[in-house]
Amino acid sequence: MNWQERWQEIGKTGQEAAQFLNLASATEKNQALARMGAALVQNTSCILEENEKDMALGREKGLPGPLLDRLMLNEKRIQEMADGLQALINLDDPIGEVLGMQKRPNGLVIGKKRVPLGVVGMIYEARPNVTADAAGLCLKTGNAVILKGGSEAFFSNQVLTRILRQGLKESGFPEGCIQFVASRDREEVDRMIQMKEYLDVIIPRGGAGLIQHVVQHATVPVIETGVGNCHTYIDQDADPEMAVRIAVNAKTHRPGVCNAMETLLVHGEIAPLILPALQEKLEDLGVELRGCARTCTLLPGLTPAQEADWSTEYLDLILAVKVVENLDEALAHIHTYGTKHSEAIVTNHYGRAQKFLEEVDAAAVYVNASTRFTDGAQFGFGAEIGISTQKLHARGPMGLEALTTIKYIIYGSGQIRS
Amino acid sequence: MNWQERWQEIGKTGQEAAQFLNLASATEKNQALARMGAALVQNTSCILEENEKDMALGREKGLPGPLLDRLMLNEKRIQEMADGLQALINLDDPIGEVLGMQKRPNGLVIGKKRVPLGVVGMIYEARPNVTADAAGLCLKTGNAVILKGGSEAFFSNQVLTRILRQGLKESGFPEGCIQFVASRDREEVDRMIQMKEYLDVIIPRGGAGLIQHVVQHATVPVIETGVGNCHTYIDQDADPEMAVRIAVNAKTHRPGVCNAMETLLVHGEIAPLILPALQEKLEDLGVELRGCARTCTLLPGLTPAQEADWSTEYLDLILAVKVVENLDEALAHIHTYGTKHSEAIVTNHYGRAQKFLEEVDAAAVYVNASTRFTDGAQFGFGAEIGISTQKLHARGPMGLEALTTIKYIIYGSGQIRS
CATH class of the missing domain: 3.40.605.10 (Aldehyde Dehydrogenase; Chain A, domain 1)
Structure with a gap:
């Protein structure tokens, strides 16, 4: 035959x-x-x-x-x-x-x-x-x-x-x-x-x-199914403790899967407060950070991120970090480099939360939660055959x-x- | 450029x-x-x-x-x-x-x-x-x-x-x-x-x-979108007048479109009653019939259908006609030659109507109606960009x-x- x-x-x-x-x-x-x-x-x-x-x-x-x-x-x-x-x-x-x-x-x-x-x-x-x-x-x-x-x-x-x-x-x-x-x-x-x-x-x-x-x-x-270059954006009105907790979870809870965070975006106003605290926690957990120029100024000694870092799905304990001017810059970055899988904003600002939900084109868009929840069991479906992108x-x-x-x-x- | x-x-x-x-x-x-x-x-x-x-x-x-x-x-x-x-x-x-x-x-x-x-x-x-x-x-x-x-x-x-x-x-x-x-x-x-x-x-x-x-x-x-080799099956318990009306409409109302009937299947018991009446109406409307051996015995002088006729979407005033032993033979024929667009049964038998609805794998499955209704406006959608097959x-x-x-x-x- x-x-x-x-x-x-x-x-x-x-x-x-x-x-x-x-x-x-x-x-x-x-x-x-x-x-x-x-x-x-x-x-x-x-x-x-x-x-x-x-x-x-x-x-x-x-x-x-x-x-x-x-x-x-x-x-x-x-x-x-x-x-x-x-x-x-x-x-x-x-x-x-x-x-x-x-x-x-x-x-x-x-x-x-x-x-x-x-x-x-x-x-x-x-x-x-x-x-x-x-x-x-x-x-x-x-x-x-x-x-x-x-x-x-x-x-x-x-x-x-x-x-x-x-x-x-x-x-x-x-x-x-x-x-x-x-x-x-x-x-x-x-x-x-x-x-x-x-x-x-x-x-x-x-x-x-x-x-x-x-x-x-x-x-x-x-x-x-599957490919996820997922972002978390920390807005200037984020609760700092919550922002760090969500970012650490999204990166380190299970770094090898598609809903793990690969790039962190941080508003310039809150970056000096957030980034040192986050660096300490992430490095304790073995995460290598790669930063944009502004991130490297705030966290001296960091590996500078290359253009390729923004589009890489590491599936590993590596995180690209970028400081942005405002929500629009974050949205533009996600539009350019995202894979339409899972994207999150951390903020207590009503209007920017709604704008993020409205404008980000992805399968799952989060306010104040870890991207790790994109999963059939977590969504209450009981079972899952894959995640469609x-x-x-x-x-x-x-x-x-x-x-x-x-x-x-x-x-x-x-x-x-x- | x-x-x-x-x-x-x-x-x-x-x-x-x-x-x-x-x-x-x-x-x-x-x-x-x-x-x-x-x-x-x-x-x-x-x-x-x-x-x-x-x-x-x-x-x-x-x-x-x-x-x-x-x-x-x-x-x-x-x-x-x-x-x-x-x-x-x-x-x-x-x-x-x-x-x-x-x-x-x-x-x-x-x-x-x-x-x-x-x-x-x-x-x-x-x-x-x-x-x-x-x-x-x-x-x-x-x-x-x-x-x-x-x-x-x-x-x-x-x-x-x-x-x-x-x-x-x-x-x-x-x-x-x-x-x-x-x-x-x-x-x-x-x-x-x-x-x-x-x-x-x-x-x-x-x-x-x-x-x-x-x-x-x-x-x-x-x-x-689009390709429709659609069938109508006339069961032994069909109302003969309704069966002829539906078949004539499905074939001749607009023969050039995808929801028009291309092959008629008729139960052997009702074929001697249905086929002569149908032939008269269809030939008056300019339709050429091509029949299986049993159809040609019932309607002498008809062009015999070739194997290719069963799988042809004529989009024209031509109809292939086949006499079948029972519903199972009709279902098998539709399974082999159909394009999963629109399929109809004409019957007053409850069990066979339900069986046809259950077993035919097509976008639209009809009991006692013309396949011509598969259309966005007719289904109440107000507009249509095409018919997915x-x-x-x-x-x-x-x-x-x-x-x-x-x-x-x-x-x-x-x-x-x-």
Whole structure:
């Protein structure tokens, strides 16, 4: 079988499973999720064995520590995957809801019914927990999923998929609801993102390189996720203690994720008060500061920021700092360098808070809070398949609803158009 | 200036206009729409003069009659464009609405605010009225628009854009809100659909060739519109008179549009009753029938349908007819050949009506009505920028809401993530 035939088979299997899932009831889907979770826990030792193969290869290849940590599974992490599936059971099923049904003047009754997307393609990197999360979210929303995980997690993802499919089978669901593309071939990604006839959406999760590659080459519609060059702007009317607390949290709580702050903007009037206090706290936590000229005057000895620093998503304990004249300069900076992910202002000034909310073009715009809250669980969605940084279909954290579309259902009594 | 520089300037101009429009009030936008409409009517003679240049060239090139008709403007059609802008004034402005604002357990107040998409790119073919419609819809929803019309309407589109921009200018709006790419160069389309840094969405309207080209080559997110291989299925429990009326309307009311029926499916039990009556009416209206083997037995002398007929969107007075054993065969046929646009069943059987609504995967699924109703005005949206045949972002007729996205606005009081 050549790759075209193989992919056609994958595509058709996905579509057939999607037709089955479209008709599955919430109760049936929840039972399958429960079996999938139970299967994971029961097969813990087998999963750990396969994961150890990936870990050994990773250590051999000299993968960096944080990547090895993301790759590593243990009993607790497997239990967390099962808990994640259980959490999905407890959420309402969005499928089948009919929105805004109304009678038109000619008697047609038109409603907007929430339905699954169909076949979802997930392309992701090292973290094997994405396998269980994505499979669960897609099943709950009645979508078939085709998973293409990173080669680092090759053995882990294969065993996880096998076990999840076993749970499906025990529940009378076709195994095609969850397919895993077991190949280390990077060309497989290029094939997958061209399967427009079979896939309804591609969601890439991972580094900027992967995501840009997918966007450039896909003919299947893509939901871009992830890249976040996030700013916090400290206004002259900020509460200094709150400003420092929010900035420290946004930078250091989890520096490797997309909603972490990468550049701090500070109004010139409050900079002499804020910056020394902030420097002390951040440097204690191991953060390297890189400042604009005015920042370097206020904090002698600092590394000067280069032009590239303003557009870099460090994902690390590094922070660019810029002193600005006023809110307009801050807004212009965010407009130029921001990636429309999460942006925050710290202020007690009503008008400037509202202006910031109004004028910043981003998925999440905050007043007096850390950008770290941009997250499905924190927003109350219960689960998340990624954070959209584009404007079409879904924006910001994507929960169950983002995995649905609508169809218009129309009840007539013989109407024709005149 | 090379094309890269020129397109960067177009992109930046669009983004600046979008920032202006994001802050414009509903009243200001409505005033601009009123001026745009008035300017069209006042400049009728000048528009007709330019349109005549396109018509003369079209006649010279031997464009087919229906295309010349779509290209042609007259006083009435210009008044209709102005009326279309007036109709937009009367619709509620969707921008600024905040959906589902709620307080999270940690005190954060999170709302979902409806905002413009930003910069919209429209690529379309011969009809110059799309220029005014798209400009109006985008302005009403606070989006800047970049228009790339077909070369057949070169002079008409240029004069229309100039006049619409004059209306904008009189209202104090930047002319960059509406830009027109005045070039006959087909490469311009390929440049435009790669301007990911500046454009938020591309909406192609026109033939299947144009739309597929855009989907294949765009890096800007695309909303696909238009292609409709629509079916009507006449069930054994259909009211025969209603079935014939609906089928005749769906085929002949306006055969050249995407929501017209292209294939009729008839249950074997009712076919001997329905098909002769239908044949008589349709042939009177000039429709050519192409039948499956069973249809040809019932209607001797008919052209036999080839495999290609089942997947052809004729957009013409031709109808493919197939007799099926039961609803499942009809559903399988629609699943194989349909384009997920509009599908109808005619039946008085409750269970099969519900099954059809449930199982057909299309933007609009009808019971006992003509597929011709899939249209923004008929659905009560007041206006329409196209009919989406994809599942992401918008599906079916796209009114004002389809030209918006959301941003999360978060009011905090110092919250940090722990």
